[in-house]
Amino acid sequence: MSHRVLRSLHRINFTFLLGLFNFAIVAPPPVCAAGKPFVGDASAKLKIRFAKTVNLILWRPLSLRIQIDCSAPIEYESLIMARYRLIVSYDGTDFCGWQRQKSHAHASPLPSIQQTLETALTRVLNHPVSLSASGRTDAGVHAVAQVCHFDTDRKLPRDLCWALKSQLPPSISVKDCQPVPAYFHATLSATRKTYRYWIWNHPRAPALLCRYSWWIRRPLDLALLNQLTEPLVGEHDFASFRSEGTPVRHTVRKIHRAVWRQRREGIIEFSVTGNGFLKQMVRNLVGTLVTLSWNDPNPEKIKQIMKLKDRTKAGMAAPPQGLFLLHVVYPGTAIQVDKAKPKI
Numbered sequence: 001m002s003h004r005v006l007r008s009l010h011r012i013n014f015t016f017l018l019g020l021f022n023f024a025i026v027a028p029p030p031v032c033a034a035g036k037p038f039v040g041d042a043s044a045k046l047k048i049r050f051a052k053t054v055n056l057i058l059w060r061p062l063s064l065r066i067q068i069d070c071s072a073p074i075e076y077e078s079l080i081m082a083r084y085r086l087i088v089s090y091d092g093t094d095f096c097g098w099q100r101q102k103s104h105a106h107a108s109p110l111p112s113i114q115q116t117l118e119t120a121l122t123r124v125l126n127h128p129v130s131l132s133a134s135g136r137t138d139a140g141v142h143a144v145a146q147v148c149h150f151d152t153d154r155k156l157p158r159d160l161c162w163a164l165k166s167q168l169p170p171s172i173s174v175k176d177c178q179p180v181p182a183y184f185h186a187t188l189s190a191t192r193k194t195y196r197y198w199i200w201n202h203p204r205a206p207a208l209l210c211r212y213s214w215w216i217r218r219p220l221d222l223a224l225l226n227q228l229t230e231p232l233v234g235e236h237d238f239a240s241f242r243s244e245g246t247p248v249r250h251t252v253r254k255i256h257r258a259v260w261r262q263r264r265e266g267i268i269e270f271s272v273t274g275n276g277f278l279k280q281m282v283r284n285l286v287g288t289l290v291t292l293s294w295n296d297p298n299p300e301k302i303k304q305i306m307k308l309k310d311r312t313k314a315g316m317a318a319p320p321q322g323l324f325l326l327h328v329v330y331p332g333t334a335i336q337v338d339k340a341k342p343k344i
Contacts, residue, residue, distance in 0.1 A: 080153055081151050081152070081153050081182075082151070082152060082153070082179060083149055083150070083151050083179070083180050083181070083182055083184060084149060084150055084151075084152070084156070084160075084177055084178065084179055084180065085147060085148070085149045085176075085177070085178050085179075085180045085184065085186065086117075086131075086147070086148050086149065086150070086174055086176065086177050087145050087146070087147055087174070087175045087176040087177075088113075088117065088143065088145075088146045088147075088148060088172065088173070088174050088175065089143060089144055089145065089146070089172075089173045089175055090113055090142065090143050090146065090171055090172045090173070091142055091171040091172075091211070092113065092137060092138075092139065092140050092141045092142045092143070092320070093140055093142075093171070093211045093321065094110060094169075094171060095110055095111060095112055095113050095116070095139065095140075095171075096108035096110040096111065096112050096139045097112055097113070097136065097137055097138050097139045097140075097141070098112060098113045098114050098133055098135075098136045098137045098146070099112055099114055099136045100112050100114045100115045100118070101115070108139070110139070113137075113172060114131055114133065114148075116168065116169070116172060117131055117148070117164075117168070117172065117174075118130065118131055119167075120164050120167035120168050121150065121164070123167050124157065124160070124163050124164060124167060125152055125154045125156070126154065127152070127153075127154060129150050129152065130150065130151075131148045131149070131150050132148060132149055132150075132185065132186050132187055133146055133147065133148040133186055133187065134146060134147040134148070134186045134187060134190045134193065134325075134328040135187070135190075135193065135277070135325065135328075136246075137323075137325055138280060138283075138320050138323075139320060140319070140320035140321050141320045141321075141323045141324070141325070142212065142321075142323065142324045142325070143324065143325040144324055144325065144326050144327065145175070145325070145326065145327045145328065146325055146328075147186045147190070147328045147330075148186050149180065149184060149185065149186045156177070160174070160177045161174045161175065161176065161177055184330075186328075189330050189331065190276075190328050190329065190330060191275060191329050191330060191331060192256065192273055192274065192275055192328070192329035193273070193274065193275075193276070193277060193325065193327075193328050193329070194271065194272070194273040194325075194326040194327050194328075194329075195271070195272055195277070195282045195323060195324065195325055195326060196269055196270065196271045196272075196323075196324050196326050197214075197269070197270040197271075197282060197283075197286050197318065197322045197323050197324070198212060198213040198214070198263065198267055198268070198269055198322045198324070199213060199214050199215075199216055199220065199267070199268040199269075199270070199286075199290075199322060200213040200214065200215045200216070200266055200267060201216050201217075201219065201220050201266060201267075201268050202215075202217070202266040203217055206266070209267075210321075211321055212321060212322065212324075213267065213321065213322045214286075214318055214319050214321065214322040216290070218294070220268055220290065220293060221293060221297075222260050222261065222262060222268065224293050224297050225260040225270075225289055225290075225293050226259060226260050227297075227299055228289050228292055228293060228297065228299055228301075228302055229258045229259070229260065229289060229302075230299060231299055231302050231303050231306075232255050232258050232272075232285065232302065233255050233256070233257065233258055234254065234255065235252060235253070235254040235255075236252070236253070236254075236255070236306055237251050237252050237306065237309060238251055238252075238253050238278055238281055238306065239251040239278075239309035239310075239311070240305050240306055240308055240309055240310055240311055240313055240314045241278065241280075241281045241284040241285055241288065241311070241314055242278035242279055242280070242281060242284070242311060243278075243279045243280040243284065243311065243317065244279075244311075245279055246278075246279040248278065251278060251309075253274055253275060253276050253277065253278065253281070254274055254275045254276075255272060255273070255274045256273045256274060256275070257271070257272065257273045258270070258271070258272040258273075258285075259271055259272075270286055270289075271326070272285070280317055282323060283317040283318045283319075283320065283323060284311075284314055284315070284317050284318075286318040286322075287314075287315045287316040287317050287318040288302070288305065288314045288315030288316075289302075289315075290315070290318070291315035291316065292315065
């Protein structure tokens with residue numbers, strides 16, 4: 001073998017070793033926006049780094065002496081996926097609910113809140129964005145502090161909430177945006193939720209509250225309603241209060257607190273906190289409790305309905321406009337819009 005061939009082979013081996021050194025040692029581990037090591041798709045980063053190394057080794061002329069600057073920083077901006085949590089408030093009157101709707105003949109002509117937010121985020125961040133929320137509110141249901149999250153590899157504007165304001169209708173407001181760990185999930189990480197329901201209990205209709213309350217002319221007895229509500233507290237099977245449409249593994253839920261109170265003159269408020277809720281469960285509870293307070297005011301009746309596990313044995317569903325998602329609790333914190341301070 002000639003001396004020229006041996007020298008070429010040594011040069012190839014040296015180049016290969018330099019490439020492996022750059023691949024395995026020199027490149028620093030990527031970090032997320034919060035300054036913590038990135039814990040996303042490790043295999044994807046490995047493939048990208050390997051592809052760069054192969055490109056460096058194989059596609060350079062063999063006669064070119066390759067010099068690698070080990071002190072030069074390596075850009076990871078396009079490889080890092082960071083997760084952000086949003087707190088959103090909305091008036092659900094003009095929407096078909098939270099969940100994005102599929103296109104079909106029977107689809108609602110109204111937009112969904114998820115679709116509206118995703119479109120706004122896509123415009124601001126210049127790439128498709130998918131949101132996951134703490135729960136899917138029905139058409140006409142409102143939220144004071146809905147929690148959702150999204151992933152992005154782009155640098156966010158200094159004030160994302162302000163940037164989204166021009167892209168959203170006045171009935172949707174993003175109140176807060178914060179970076180969160182990759183293991184945070186708006187749906188799966190939630191431990192408690194609180195809903196409230198407003199009833200306008202007055203002989204005359206509420207002109208200014210018609211979008212946010214259920215008008216009942218017949219007087220309601222708060223003491224009686226609270227007596228009927230007491231058996232609901234605790235862990236029970238709430239199949240009798242679940243509307244069809246969303247499959248679940250089981251229908252057992254735990255109610256931590258449920259109480260009726262006079263919010264102010266004319267407004268009666270039902271507040272309920274639990275570890276989770278079935279489809280239209282709160283509305284079915286409100287409708288059933290109001291009906292029982294008129295027709296069969298016996299706390300044992302609500303126990304019988306729960307034991308039957310039959311939706312037809314419970315009362316009607318209260319209309320959606322009186323229901324609000326108040327706040328969601330996650331491990332170690334209760335996310336409330338009043339305490340949230342925008343930092344992005």
